[in-house]
Amino acid sequence: MSSLGPFVASNHYPNPDGRTLTGQLQGHDQTTNLILSGTVERIFSPPDSDEPSQEVEHGLYLIRGDNVALCGLVDEGLEGGIDWTAVKAYPLGGMKHS
Amino acid sequence: MLVELKNGETLNGHLVSCDTYMNLTLREVVQTSPDGDRFYRLAEAYVRGNNIKYLRLPDELIDTVKEQQAMQQAQGHHGRGGGSDRGGGRFQRGGRGGGRGAPRGGRGGGRGRG
Numbered sequence: 617m618s619s620l621g622p623f624v625a626s627n628h629y630p631n632p633d634g635r636t637l638t639g640q641l642q643g644h645d646q647t648t649n650l651i652l653s654g655t656v657e658r659i660f661s662p663p664d665s666d667e668p669s670q671e672v673e674h675g676l677y678l679i680r681g682d683n684v685a686l687c688g689l690v691d692e693g694l695e696g697g698i699d700w701t702a703v704k705a706y707p708l709g710g711m712k713h714s
Numbered sequence: 715m716l717v718e719l720k721n722g723e724t725l726n727g728h729l730v731s732c733d734t735y736m737n738l739t740l741r742e743v744v745q746t747s748p749d750g751d752r753f754y755r756l757a758e759a760y761v762r763g764n765n766i767k768y769l770r771l772p773d774e775l776i777d778t779v780k781e782q783q784a785m786q787q788a789q790g791h792h793g794r795g796g797g798s799d800r801g802g803g804r805f806q807r808g809g810r811g812g813g814r815g816a817p818r819g820g821r822g823g824g825r826g827r828g
Contacts (some may be wrong), residue, residue, distance in 0.1 A: 633767075642776060649736075653776050675718075675773035680736065680766045710716070 638690060639676065648681030716770040717761060722748030725759060736763030 639652035655677045717725045717738065727743035738761045745754040 651776075653773070674770045676771040676776055678769040678771060680763075680768060682764070683767050 619680070633683075637679070639677065641687075645681075648684050648687075650677075650679045650684060650687070652677045652679065715772070717793075718767045719761070719765050720767050721765075724763065727756075727759065730758075733763075738759065738763070738766075756761055 635657055637652060637655050637657050639655035641650060642653050643651040653676050655675065715730055717727075717740070719725070720755070722747045725740060725743050726746075727740035729741040732738045740759045740761065742759065743756040743759040745756055745759070746752070779815050
């Protein structure tokens with residue numbers, strides 16, 4: 617599998633339940649199981665309601681590859697410049713359709 | 715550690731064992747229903763790997779693992795050099811691989827790779 621080596625920095629991962637986790641990619645394997653440390657889950661509230669909160673969902677996560685939809689490299693510069701508490705968004709839908 | 719399953723249930727317990735499929739056996743488990751309203755206590759539980767959504771692990775684990783990896787690497791190096799007392803010299807005809815040891819990876823190379 618093409619390597620996620622360059623991503624051993626900071627990453628966003630939406631999982632199929634629509635959650636986005638950001639953290640440092642410590643390790644991975646062929647089935648996209650991921651080890652993320654310092655994981656932060658950001659919860660956004662829709663534009664018409666009050667402020668969203670940012671939760672540090674436990675430092676160390678092992679995420680099973682089945683549940684990873686996307687993984688992206690976070691640009692530290694851009695990331696630092698954004699005030700996340702002011703960002704509002706509609707929640708992403710889950711990937712499972714009944 | 716905490717295990718969250720694909721159906722949203724969570725299991726909190728101590729890891730007894732695991733395998734390459736991520737199947738787990740846990741001890742002293744508290745199982746919580748997906749809605750968070752029902753709790754069960756189980757002495758032991760077996761989880762099939764493909765049912766796992768994610769695992770939450772103690773933060774210190776990452777340091778522990780890195781130490782272990784460092785130790786393994788150190789041992790790996792030692793194993794090669796220590797296996798032959800003459801391991802030090804590249805230019806020594808160790809007499810192991812029929813004296814072919816010299817510049818070509820002399821340490822481990824000469825070991826019975828006839």
